[in-house]
Amino acid sequence: MNAPREIAFTGAEGNRLAATLWDGGGHPVIFLHGGGQTRRAWDATARSIAERGMRAIAVDQRGHGESAWVESGNYTFAHFAQDMAAVARQVAERFHARPSAVGASLGGLASLAAQTDDEDLLESLILVDITPRMDPEGVAHIQGFMGARMEEGFSTLEEAADAITAYLPHRRRPRSLEGLRKNLRLDADGRYRWHWDPAFIKGAHNINVGADALMQTIFDALPRLMLPVLLVRGVQSELVHEAYAREFVERTPSASYVDVGGAGHMVAGDRNDVFSRAVLDFLTGNKAA
Numbered sequence: 001m002n003a004p005r006e007i008a009f010t011g012a013e014g015n016r017l018a019a020t021l022w023d024g025g026g027h028p029v030i031f032l033h034g035g036g037q038t039r040r041a042w043d044a045t046a047r048s049i050a051e052r053g054m055r056a057i058a059v060d061q062r063g064h065g066e067s068a069w070v071e072s073g074n075y076t077f078a079h080f081a082q083d084m085a086a087v088a089r090q091v092a093e094r095f096h097a098r099p100s101a102v103g104a105s106l107g108g109l110a111s112l113a114a115q116t117d118d119e120d121l122l123e124s125l126i127l128v129d130i131t132p133r134m135d136p137e138g139v140a141h142i143q144g145f146m147g148a149r150m151e152e153g154f155s156t157l158e159e160a161a162d163a164i165t166a167y168l169p170h171r172r173r174p175r176s177l178e179g180l181r182k183n184l185r186l187d188a189d190g191r192y193r194w195h196w197d198p199a200f201i202k203g204a205h206n207i208n209v210g211a212d213a214l215m216q217t218i219f220d221a222l223p224r225l226m227l228p229v230l231l232v233r234g235v236q237s238e239l240v241h242e243a244y245a246r247e248f249v250e251r252t253p254s255a256s257y258v259d260v261g262g263a264g265h266m267v268a269g270d271r272n273d274v275f276s277r278a279v280l281d282f283l284t285g286n287k288a289a
Contacts, residue, residue: 004046009090011062012082013074018066019059019087022050027123028091028099029283031058032084032107034128035207036146038065038195040182041104045276052280055095059087061107063197073203077214080106081113088114088121097123100283104128105239106207113214116221124228126279129237131248132219138238143208146194147201153191157181160192170236222251230282231257232275 002023009017020039029049031042039058046056060067062083063075070079084101091099100123103111108130115121145167154160157177164180165173174180184192200207229252233245242259249255260274 004050007057009059009087011068011070012079012086013070013072015062015070015083016068017059017062017083017087019057020046022046022056022058024050024053024055026053026055027283028055028057028095028097030084030087030091030099030101030111031056032061032101032103032110033058033064034105034107035142035200036064036194036196037104038183040065040179042102044272045102045279048276048280049283052284054283057091057099061110063200065195069197069199072205073199074205075197075200075203075207076205076209077106077109077113077207077211079205080110081117084110085114085118085121100124100126102126102128102279103130105130109215109218112218112225115225115227116218119224119226122227124230124283126230126232126282128232128275129234129240131231131240131244132215132222133244133247134215134239135241135244141238143201150194150198150201153187153193154184155191157184157192160184219251222248223253225252226254228282229255230278231255232278233257233259234271235259235261 004020004022007019007021009019011017031039031046033039033041039060042058046058049056061080063069088099088101101111105128108127111122111125112127112132115125149163154163157180161173161177161180183195185195186192231245231248233240245257249257258278260271
């Protein structure tokens with residue numbers, strides 16, 4: 001496996017999308033993070049994928065991480081889906097193969113919506129703790145955490161770590177804060193703020209605009225989703241109840257799901273070893289090696 005290198009794609013509005021390629025030389029797999037995260041959330045899994053001979057391509061979605069904040073302020077699910085489709089087509093052209101995708105939360109819904117619009121877009125799809133049906137209180141809880149210190153920020157990395165520990169009490173606090181530093185930006189006023197555009201939450205075209213209608217469209221289209229799909233659900237998920245997972249699998253012809261014990265909505269971060277194994281088993285069983 002070659003050392004990871006930085007690459008970029010062009011989104012649906014001409015927006016720059018930063019990415020990291022972990023190049024194992026084989027089948028391309030696009031990784032899309034959840035809302036408020038960055039592509040760094042996939043580092044451990046991407047390395048594992050590349051070591052098994054695949055190409056792992058972790059992308060910062062619009063307005064997140066090192067990708068451009070769009071001047072239009074377009075941050076609805078539909079706009080993220082358009083970027084996903086653009087990236088998938090560029091990956092297919094670059095590597096001469098229809099890619100697979102791994103999408104967490106926002107990234108999973110963007111992938112589902114893109115595949116619904118173009119059934120030839122992806123080879124296979126892994127959804128990380130997300131279905132078109134979500135618990136409204138869980139959504140409110142997640143967005144509440146994201147928005148609570150969105151503008152005020154944090155005076156130190158330790159203060160940010162305290163906020164995350166309070167939000168995710170089941171997860172062991174890391175000894176080093178260097179990983180957390182990658183999810184924050186240090187502004188001119190000396191305060192740390194999340195590495196994403198606040199318009200994602202509070203803008204005129206924020207992530208909640210049109211969400212219910214798009215989720216219903218995706219839900220209605222599930223019986224026509226013919227590619228292999230794996231849903232990886234955290235047992236303690238506040239967003240995807242077991243009933244939602246079973247409903248998703250029953251409606252989707254080639255879908256299956258696995259539960260990850262000891263994990264909540266942030267499955268890859270909570271139990272990365274179990275998560276990575278499930279991803280590898282699925283991809284290597286669906287022509288991704």
